[in-house]
Amino acid sequence: MTRAAPRDLATSVVICAYTERRWDDLVAAVASVREQTVPPGEIIVVIDCNTELAERAAAEFVGVTVTENTGKRGLSGARNTAIDLAKGDVIAFLDDDAVAAPDWLEQLLAGYRDTRVLAVGGAARPRWPDGTRPALLPGELDWVVGCTYVGQPEVDTPVRNLIGCNMSFRREAFGLAGRFAEDLGRVGRTPLGCEETELCIRLRQASPGSVILFRPEALVHHRVTPDRLTWSYLGRRGWGEGISKAQVSRTVGADAALATERDYLRKVIPAAVARELVRGSLPGVFALGAVVSATAAGYLRGAVAGQRLRIRPAMPRLVHGPIHVSTVDLSVDASVARGEIPVPARTVGRYRAAQVLVRDGERTLDVVLLPVSGGVVRLDEIIARGHSRPRPAFERPLISVVIPTAHRKEQAVTSVRAALAAGYPHLEILVVDNFPPDGPDEVGDPWLRREVESLGARYLVEPVKGVSVARNTGARASKGELIAFVDENISVERGWFDAVAEEFVADPSVGCVTALVLPASLETDAEVLFERLKGYSHTVRRQRLDRETVREDPLYPLSMARYGPGSCTTWRRSTFEGLGGFDPLLGAGTPSMAGEDLDLFVRLARAGGTVVYTPHAVARHTHRADWLELRERMRGYGVGLSAMLLLSVARRPVVVFSILRRVPRGLARLSSRTPELPLADRAARARLRQLRRDERYGMLEGPVALSRSWAVARSSRWRRRHAP
Template identity: 75%
Template sequence: MAARRPPAPHPPVRRVRPRDDRNRGPETMNTTVVICAYTQRRWDDVTAALAAVEAQTVPAGEVILVIDHNPELQQRAAAEFTGVLVVANSGRRGLSGARNTAIELAKGDVLVFLDDDAVPERDWLEELLAGYEDPRVLAVGGAARPAWPDGERSPLLPAGGGDGELDWVVGCTYTGQPRTEEPVRNLMGCNMSFRREAFQLAGLFTEDLGRVGRTPLGCEETELCIRLRQASPGALILFRPSAVVRHRVTPDRLTWGYLRRRGWGEGISKALVSRSVGADAALSTERDYLRRIIPAAMLREFAKLVRGKGFSGLLALFVVVGATAAGYLRGKLSRHRLRIRVSTPKLVHGPIHVATVDIRDLPARLTVPPRAVGHYRAAQVLVRDGERTLDVMLLPVRHGVVQLDVLAAGTPVVARETGFERPLISVVIPTAHRKAQAVESVRAALAAGYPGELEILVVDNFPPQEAGDDWLRGEVERLGARYLVEPRKGVSVARNTGAVASTGDFIAFLDENISVEPGWFDAVAEEFVTDPDLGCVTAMVLPASLETDAEVLFERLKGYSHTVHRQRLDRETVREDPLYPLSMARYGPGSCTTWRRTTFESLRGFDPLLGAGTPSMAGEDLDLFVRLARAGGTVVYTPHAVARHTHRADWLELREQMRGYGVGLAAMLLLSIARRPIGVFSILRHFPRGLARLAARTPELPLSDRAARSRLRQLRRDERYGLLGGPLALAKAWKRHRVDARSRPR
């Protein structure tokens, strides 16, 4: 069936479509519209659907047309449709496999699914996106009005005025659905949309359900929506009747045979769904439908029969309901069970080449250098338009070559504002054990090409002697930077020391293993100059190398940058997130941030009880962002400021780092409760879901790769064990901090 009320009231490579993502509201969210097609008989329908998407009042960020195992149709579509990414279904044959293919390729924040024989109204996309005002809403769907073959309703589908009780048979809105905007249990497949994170929480469409060719099975969207509600009980699935599509009804669907097959397929599908998510969840709406809607329709049609106005409507009700019940019983006797796929990025084993290309001078192919041992199977490619970021893609490497001719340049992105006055930026680089990397970080900052003035301060947090490290001092001063010594251990203390000694109105904190790329300071300064209320700017941080298994695993588990879209986050947008304060990680890593001095000083800097070099080991950046949100501050994440991070290349070091993340998270939460005890209720309520969301980022590994699975489980265990050690670590950090405070001269 189509959308139902809830039980309680209440591969291929994608093309680059450059765009500027400033000041985005729900009406301008980055969207991906997905249309799946399987036959050339619907060519005119597909053409009409794409034309209607192009004419929307709110344009889509990208449009993906997935062809379900039909090479001729794919070739024709790729040749005739411009501005559309045409790809082949890389999954099992069927609608669910085609949709999953699009999910894995799409880059939009919201993924919108439209049937190939449905034509949306001009404000359709605008109406769908308006439903995402509430951050609890993870899915929004709309109404489907039938487009009858002769323009008039078929007598086989009875109606008492308006929608008919059996219109779900032809994929349209039916009697019993809400007339106004309301939460529902699930959406209609021909007109629905989801936030990207919905697939991270619930997984993909199960490929054991869904239409395959002309076989009238379904319920894949029902099963997904129920799983989504089970994975996130506080989530809302919204039905907006104002978001309308016109769903074409072909004559072959208005026959007695089709009614029987459609009811039979619906019953079988419902039986499979009940096995997957439980009978109560799978049948709650159907029971209400059979108790209220169907009896009323039968009484009305029987009255028509008595008055001599025909019996086809009454007979259709008996046929469809009977066939559905028979199909359900047949499905319950089956031993078949659904297999659920998890929506996570596929992990490429072995080394991954890291590269950057500029779309203004784009070669047809990228030659990958050979390795002494083994070879590259994939390349992580940063696509830029000058100093503007367009995309980050994982592309296959075949015979030492990456094909780039599939990238379409499109229209140029909005150029950077060059007329603003560039302020003085102070760069603080703390270092402890990797002093040579700190020197390279200074060189990268100087080579970033900032026309304004830079003040670079390197804070030695682990000097071999009280006066400092002579070699490091010489290298730093030779480059024109300042060398400071901070004997008290802890990256937070070192950053605060550098901030106090700096003179710029803006302070950039870069870890010793961070190297900024050209244009980084320009992109950061532009944000501050154009927004006087802005307190902090975070940047896109990509790996400098993905040569070892440890580096690849870290990037998949804890990679710092997950979107190429600019984001502006303030107290309202973040605190309304049901996972606050765990959601503060959306701000980005504190190891590559720039703060307005007045904002940083009002927050009293990083907490010395947290961070690397302390028993707490981590959590200092998340803690500072939480305090900023409570103070009503604002952060902007800009993908145009790109930096490279040197990941842990050693397996044992990575395990220790994962344990440190767990220790730091627990210590940060305890410290946050100590400052604001009432916050314990929010943390306790959201903590289990936060852990579940972290687990949802687990990469999808081949079943045969036992070594990779074993390592992945070990990293997860290390992080969980770290959580248990957080309280003791915070106590040790507090004790050491008091000793340092007493021993420090006034």
């Protein structure tokens, strides 16, 4: 992506406020922004939990967007509210008790001349109540009152983090690192902070080649009230800072969270103490000692009370940076002759590794993880793998493609287009809307209906929630001999249906065919972690799995995931209908959250059916890119697994002994899976452990979730539509 030059950047200036006591300050802050030498594109004032103040501001500030905080109470929630509203290429933040210099915005934008720069901040000078610095506050402690302190750079310098009252970010920075962590930061008058520190650290970790620039010429004047010049406030502020730093350490790692602080304690504080002693300023010496001691005590308190104070980061640090995802076809790619694959440059930072799908025409040869060096991936090992046989000719049966969709309907349309582009001549595509707008069931979503039908696909409405119900609805309405179930976040690649149909035609005993599903991207930490723990690219060897083959696995039936992802499977109609379809008590959209595909595989194995996994049918899965969504998804997998096992016992009680005998080994397997993806540091390993814990804790919720699904199933509407 090409970034605009500073003069072409549209800007949004955000000011957050919460109390009428600062009304005059807020008026001065807004006026200073209006008087900039480079006018902002828009000014956004966010009021945190104060309706009267919001009404007053809306009436007073003509031409200013005034809104109330729609997030969690506190400064971080207010800032995130503004980010959602802002339209500018650059979003700048100014405190409500700060006044910007006339060229403040101009100086900030000048920092973006370097396209590597993702954030620019400036200096904040204190405005003392009586115009003079108090003796008890040396310049090295100006951070206590929210200002630039002695020891910070005096020229343009890349830094770890910016100061909260004077900072700006490119819009794309929030796409890379997420938003402000709403469990950090000031709430009312509570002197906590570090939300901007934590965000800046995450931004550097999400984009290692980026720059966060401190530009002293971008100046604001920050008012200091008399209540902040007391010994009590110094102690509380230091204590709050320590607790906040402990929280940040757990989120991004202690090394990143405390790097600047170590230099501050080793260099800045000793020099300040020596200077104050020479001057004979005992209040300054005592203030330095008191603030440092209170901060250290707060940090220890935060570290000891880790579980109670644990925060939910918007996105964790990357395991080893982004991974480039690509495909090389040995039969057509000109890059093979040169022995290398060019890797495109990222907007910020660089790829350190590439996941390469190696194809030879219609056949998959391998999926390899290779280092990126000098912007290319060497192909020496890939070329040596040789070529594969062509696909034999066969008569292609009609395949009905069922795509259930709920919250990601745009992705469902993309999935339809991918299916049409796969090059299979006999397709019937049915999109089942499982989250239609309120209204008559037959109407559904007009936009989705129009998009789907314009592509030649059929649009169905299934208002009863649950992916299993939606799939079953699509299957009943379909006509094909084969039924392919493709989730809305999966796009099949060219040749997918041919590879699947080939397996059914070659062996009439095959009841189901699963496919190789690779990530659509590995740009964020959450995507990399998901691929590490739940990635579907487990092998590039064709496998034929039946009851006897699977039962040889000591973890059966906990090992049914080896059949492949149920979100991208094709079933022979007779087999699917003979099993009764997906169980509506399981799956996304129900309290059980998942497990419907494993349950169907278990029933197939017990019935003596056969599954073929083919690596030659390749699809791309859009992984969860957000850390919190990934954690919830991992919990859902655990809930669904235990719910599925409990349902299996309910159907056939004798299997409880087999399950109980294998549970300890299965739990150990959940804790030890290590697919071959890079894992660079302690913080990354901690996040993997957290995701495994989420999955195990989810398993404890399975019985309750299954009972809730059962209660929903007994509702009159469900019984009327889906009673056997």
